Amino acid sequence: MKELKLALLGFGNAGQAFGRMLLEHEEEIMKTYDTKVMVTAIATGSRGNLVCSEGIDLARALADLDTEKGGSGRFTDSMALSTMTTMEIVEWADFDVLVEMTPLNIATGQPAISHIEGAFKRGKHVVTANKGPIAWAYRRLRDMAKDAGVQFYYETTVMDGTPVFNLVEHTLKMAKVTEVSGILNSTTNFILEELEAGAEYDDIMARGRQMGFIEADPAMDIEGYDAAAKITALLNVLMDAGITPDMVDRKGIEDITVEDIKAAAAKGKVIKLLCKGIRLEDGTVQASVQPTEIDRSDMLASVNSTTSVVSITTNLMKKVSVVEHEPEIEQTAYGVFGDVLRVLEGR
Numbered sequence: 001m002k003e004l005k006l007a008l009l010g011f012g013n014a015g016q017a018f019g020r021m022l023l024e025h026e027e028e029i030m031k032t033y034d035t036k037v038m039v040t041a042i043a044t045g046s047r048g049n050l051v052c053s054e055g056i057d058l059a060r061a062l063a064d065l066d067t068e069k070g071g072s073g074r075f076t077d078s079m080a081l082s083t084m085t086t087m088e089i090v091e092w093a094d095f096d097v098l099v100e101m102t103p104l105n106i107a108t109g110q111p112a113i114s115h116i117e118g119a120f121k122r123g124k125h126v127v128t129a130n131k132g133p134i135a136w137a138y139r140r141l142r143d144m145a146k147d148a149g150v151q152f153y154y155e156t157t158v159m160d161g162t163p164v165f166n167l168v169e170h171t172l173k174m175a176k177v178t179e180v181s182g183i184l185n186s187t188t189n190f191i192l193e194e195l196e197a198g199a200e201y202d203d204i205m206a207r208g209r210q211m212g213f214i215e216a217d218p219a220m221d222i223e224g225y226d227a228a229a230k231i232t233a234l235l236n237v238l239m240d241a242g243i244t245p246d247m248v249d250r251k252g253i254e255d256i257t258v259e260d261i262k263a264a265a266a267k268g269k270v271i272k273l274l275c276k277g278i279r280l281e282d283g284t285v286q287a288s289v290q291p292t293e294i295d296r297s298d299m300l301a302s303v304n305s306t307t308s309v310v311s312i313t314t315n316l317m318k319k320v321s322v323v324e325h326e327p328e329i330e331q332t333a334y335g336v337f338g339d340v341l342r343v344l345e346g347r
């Protein structure tokens, strides 16, 4: 039986959900691909790092971090505990695929970009859930992967495991993408919808936090930075835009008032934070994130709560839309899982 060794950088919500999915499907992967997928390194910020060429005990690592079920919140497997830093793991640990799941640095994409570059320099495949590298350095990383002859997948970076990049690559062959638009930030979508329904701002935020998708500091969402990073990632991959998030004409929902929402409703419209990218006549791609009044009859008007949508217009297939309905962390895990399976298939 063949082996595929994974190094997981980041083992938080997404990393642990991916770990559980991997364990649950271990047998099925072995049967389908005649390959044992094992985790040989895990890096975290504060819970310790694990490194073991023969494979880490993933169930134990998960149990250690499950404080609700008695875990200590830190790794305890002394056979695998390592003093290697994250970057040392990238540069020295034994693995075939680097899985980048560290927190997003929306301002620079680092240190995730360096993690990925380090893996490519060693001829390793990369799967990333972190959109920073795709938003800040996609072209360079894509070219590095090509030169190194390795696989580089990033489906999870926009709309979790929903096939967006895969859809275009595999099912819209030869079609040239001319425009991309979408509603990509659930926090702002939820706030706008609740304000329209008459809820108070503080109550909305409290409920969103309780439901787990509004951050303690939601400024990055409310001011449109998260949406800007997502549309940048989409445009860099789908339209080879070569842009960075600071080039997006960005405005968040911070100045939208209940009066604005009511005025829009009186005209039969709803306000949504719309992301958009279009190719201009000079060949460049112009990207924007703007609160936009949308006609109630438009499909986008019905995209509520944590649901997201992306519409992709091509020269051959006109406009195609993909909707992700109220995702949970398993849908994030599936994005990573699916990309790891692609690596298996492509080896």
Ligand SMILES: NC(=O)c1ccc[n+]([C@@H]2O[C@H](COP(=O)([O-])OP(=O)(O)OC[C@H]3O[C@@H](n4cnc5c(N)ncnc54)[C@H](OP(=O)(O)O)[C@@H]3O)[C@@H](O)[C@H]2O)c1
Residues within 6 Å of the ligand: 009, 010, 011, 012, 013, 014, 015, 043, 044, 045, 046, 047, 086, 100, 101, 102, 103, 104, 129, 130, 131, 156, 157, 160, 328, 329, 332
């Ligand atoms: N959650 C989602 O729904 C979702 C969806 C799509 C994409 N993503 C992306 O997936 C990535 C992970 O998200 P998440 O929700 O799992 O975040 P998270 O729960 O905050 O977990 C982040 C993990 O990274 C670790 N970490 C922090 N700095 C590190 C470093 N320098 N080296 C190694 N590990 C480090 C953290 O360690 P500590 O626990 O010790 O702090 C933690 O284990 C992010 O880039 C996010 O944007 C998430």
